[in-house]
Structures are given as C-alpha cells and as structure tokens.
Amino acid sequence: MFRTLGGGDLTTNRAKGTHPHPMTEWCEEGGRLYATALRTGRIARADVEPAPCLMEFALLHPDPDDPDWLRPVAPVVALSRQLNPLEHEIAERRRLAVDLAETFQPFMALGTQIATVSDSITVLEGGERINAALNMATVQCRTEVLTLQPSDRMSERSLLRGLERDKPLIERGVRIRTVYQHTARYNPEQLAYAARLSDGKAEYRTIDELVERLIICDETVAFIPARDDQQVALELRHPGLVRYLIKLFEYLWDRAVPLSTGTPYEAATGGITDVQHSIAKLLVEGHVDEAIARRLGMNVRTCRAHIAKLASALGSGSRAQLGYLIAQSGILQQDH
Structure with missing residues (x-):
C-alpha cells in the first residue's frame, strides 16, 4: 500500500x-x-x-x-496472465504472515500492559519494516480497513503486496474502503487491482485531490508516511490520533465518487468538468502547472491539456486573462 x-x-x-x-x-x-x-x-x-x-x-x-x-x-488478458502466477507467492506469504501473527499473539497482552504514551507512535524506517508492520496489522484486522491512496503508477511488486494483504482480509469478511484520486480511473494497474477485489466487501471511490497516504485498521492503528520518498512511516496507536484520522477519512469518503459510477472527467454544468473546476481553483490560488499536476495526481502534459480546455470553454486568449475569466465566471462558487 x-x-x-x-x-x-x-x-x-x-x-x-x-x-x-x-x-x-x-x-x-x-x-x-x-x-x-x-x-x-x-x-x-x-x-x-x-x-x-x-x-x-x-x-x-x-x-x-x-x-x-x-x-x-x-491488455486485460496480458495483465491477467502476469497476475495469476503471483497467486502462488501470495498464498505462501499469507501463510507466513498468519504464522508470525500467531507467534507474537501471546505477547500482545503483555506489551499492552506496559505501554506508555510514547509507545503509541512508532517510527518505521525502510520499506521492509513498513511492509512487515502493515502485514501484522492487516493479519490482526477483524472489521474494517480504511485507506487513502494518492495516484501513482503501481509497480508489480506493490500490486503483489497489496493483493497479499487485502485478499485474505476480504476472505475473512473484513470490509475495505479505499479513496483514490480521479486519475486512478485511467490507471490500468489500479483498475485491475480494484476489479480483482471488488466483491461487495471492497469499495472504491475517487476524489480530485489527496495529500498523503493513510491506512487505518480496526479503528486501532493508523499508518502515515513521514518522508516524501515513502521510506519512513509512522505507526500510530494513540486513540485520539486514530479517531481524528478516521474523521478525516470519512470527510473525504463522503465527497468522493464511487469508482463504478460516472466519471468526473465528463463535462458538468457550463461545460466545465469537476477536474477542470479543481484546476481552476488552484490556478486562481497562484499554483504553477507542475504543482497543480502533483496535487491532482496527473502528469504535467495532462494538466496542461485540461487548462487548455478550460481556457477554450471560457474564451481566454492568455494565461493572465484565464485567471480573470475564472474569477468573473462564478464557476468557483458552483457546488461541486
């Protein structure tokens, strides 16, 4: 993840x-x-x-x-052929994860008895340690996993690890809710991943902008990145912090669009799509193309293509005029 x-x-x-x-x-x-x-x-x-x-x-x-x-x-057939052999490795790792959880289970109660406030925040350094902590948390999860996933290209290894963690959760009846950015609708790896897990227990929605990743298990433990390269993360077990992050997730979930329904890239009232509305807001705030693309999870070329369509819809002949026309059009006051 x-x-x-x-x-x-x-x-x-x-x-x-x-x-x-x-x-x-x-x-x-x-x-x-x-x-x-x-x-x-x-x-x-x-x-x-x-x-x-x-x-x-x-x-x-x-x-x-x-x-x-x-x-x-x-492409969908080729991708499926590559994913199927991974199921064998997933099964082996799943058995290892269960064995590890059972090994440490007798010590969990003892650790809770001596825990202090400082123990509720753990710094995880390195991809292997981060994934080991995530594996442990998901193996112990019994009710629900909440995740925020900003858009990026999922590598084959990331896809394997995601399937390895999430498939046994669904098999145990654990509910999974994930929010991606709108650009995930055009990412074949993420669509294939969602399709393999979406069977009623897994729900996926998209939203225009997400700041960082977030994973919450059973309302008891949350994981957030602590560095931009994703190689340092924080494991949070403080009830107050976890409750706050759950409220943040629910706020975004309520405003997100189900992945199975209409695309937010379709034109809304006035010929302006929801994505272009988000771009317009960031343009007026003074952000450059690269910053807008990064915040909305798209490449710079795609971002500039949306800006060009926005300029055409508003009749703008220059970048300076576009900002003025956005402000005058009232589109930022529309309910999105």
Missing part, C-alpha cells in the same frame, strides 16, 4: 542479453509497436524485430490466417 522501491522481476530471457528489461519498464520501441498493433488489429512480423520482448512476453501471437502477421493480445 505504501509504495516501495523497485519494480517487477519478470524480464526477457534472451540468451545474449541484448534486449533485457522488466515488463514493468517498457522499452520505447516495444511500447510504440504494441500500441500500433492494438490500434490496427495486427502488425507485420518483420516490423516487430526491433522489439523481441513483445513475443517473449506473449503480447503478440501469430495470425492464424497469415503467418507473416501477428495479432496483439488484449
């Missing part, structure tokens, strides 16, 4: 090592050719020689009607 360093372990297996890279790090030529194949429905076998990874990763297969052509495997 907290992002960890490193990508997946799936690499090409060329004997001479001339084209090795993980599936999570597409080579430029491979990405371009796969996109072309998806758009056109097929691609000439000779055209893909610069990117042998496409065949090695089974993203293309021979056209049964013409051996000189290759047809693309649908």
Whole structure:
C-alpha cells in the first residue's frame, strides 16, 4: 500500500542479453509497436524485430490466417496472465504472515500492559519494516480497513503486496474502503487491482485531490508516511490520533465518487468538468502547472491539456486573462 522501491522481476530471457528489461519498464520501441498493433488489429512480423520482448512476453501471437502477421493480445488478458502466477507467492506469504501473527499473539497482552504514551507512535524506517508492520496489522484486522491512496503508477511488486494483504482480509469478511484520486480511473494497474477485489466487501471511490497516504485498521492503528520518498512511516496507536484520522477519512469518503459510477472527467454544468473546476481553483490560488499536476495526481502534459480546455470553454486568449475569466465566471462558487 505504501509504495516501495523497485519494480517487477519478470524480464526477457534472451540468451545474449541484448534486449533485457522488466515488463514493468517498457522499452520505447516495444511500447510504440504494441500500441500500433492494438490500434490496427495486427502488425507485420518483420516490423516487430526491433522489439523481441513483445513475443517473449506473449503480447503478440501469430495470425492464424497469415503467418507473416501477428495479432496483439488484449491488455486485460496480458495483465491477467502476469497476475495469476503471483497467486502462488501470495498464498505462501499469507501463510507466513498468519504464522508470525500467531507467534507474537501471546505477547500482545503483555506489551499492552506496559505501554506508555510514547509507545503509541512508532517510527518505521525502510520499506521492509513498513511492509512487515502493515502485514501484522492487516493479519490482526477483524472489521474494517480504511485507506487513502494518492495516484501513482503501481509497480508489480506493490500490486503483489497489496493483493497479499487485502485478499485474505476480504476472505475473512473484513470490509475495505479505499479513496483514490480521479486519475486512478485511467490507471490500468489500479483498475485491475480494484476489479480483482471488488466483491461487495471492497469499495472504491475517487476524489480530485489527496495529500498523503493513510491506512487505518480496526479503528486501532493508523499508518502515515513521514518522508516524501515513502521510506519512513509512522505507526500510530494513540486513540485520539486514530479517531481524528478516521474523521478525516470519512470527510473525504463522503465527497468522493464511487469508482463504478460516472466519471468526473465528463463535462458538468457550463461545460466545465469537476477536474477542470479543481484546476481552476488552484490556478486562481497562484499554483504553477507542475504543482497543480502533483496535487491532482496527473502528469504535467495532462494538466496542461485540461487548462487548455478550460481556457477554450471560457474564451481566454492568455494565461493572465484565464485567471480573470475564472474569477468573473462564478464557476468557483458552483457546488461541486
């Protein structure tokens, strides 16, 4: 759930090592050719020689009607094929997590008896220690997990760890509620992750802006990042702090849009989308494009495309005029 360093372990297996890279790090030529194949429905076998990874990763297969052509495997099918083998590793780690929880369970009551106020805040350094603490908390969880997840690209390893923690929770009847940013609706990894877990016990919503990650288990323990690189986190067990963070989560949850319903990128009243409304607010506050993109969980190019559409909708011919027209239009006073 907290992002960890490193990508997946799936690499090409060329004997001479001339084209090795993980599936999570597409080579430029491979990405371009796969996109072309998806758009056109097929691609000439000779055209893909610069990117042998496409065949090695089974993203293309021979056209049964013409051996000189290759047809693309649908992205959702390719992603599923890569996720399925991970289930075996998930099962092994799940058993290890349960064994660890049972080993430490006899000492939990003793630790509670001698706990002081300072014990309610623990600094966790390093991805391994953070994930170990999260694993322990989720193994012990019995009712509900609440999470805030600002948008980013989920690595294969992060996806594995998320599934490893969340799937057994749902199997035990634990409810999971997660708030992403709106940009998650266009992130295939996050959509695939949500689809694999959404069966009534897991609910997902999106909102325009989230500041930081937050994970709360059973209203007793919360995890928040303590450094921008996600390699230091705080484990909070003080009841007052946890209650405060739950109220923050519920505030955002009530204002978020269910992932299964309409997209906030569709135009609202006046031709301005909810996302463009958020961008307009940040523009008037004086934020530059890079800061707006970072706060809304999108890349700078996408942010600037929304600004251009906003300018077109308001009839603005310059950046300075856009700020004036936003203020004069009254869109910031609309109920969003």
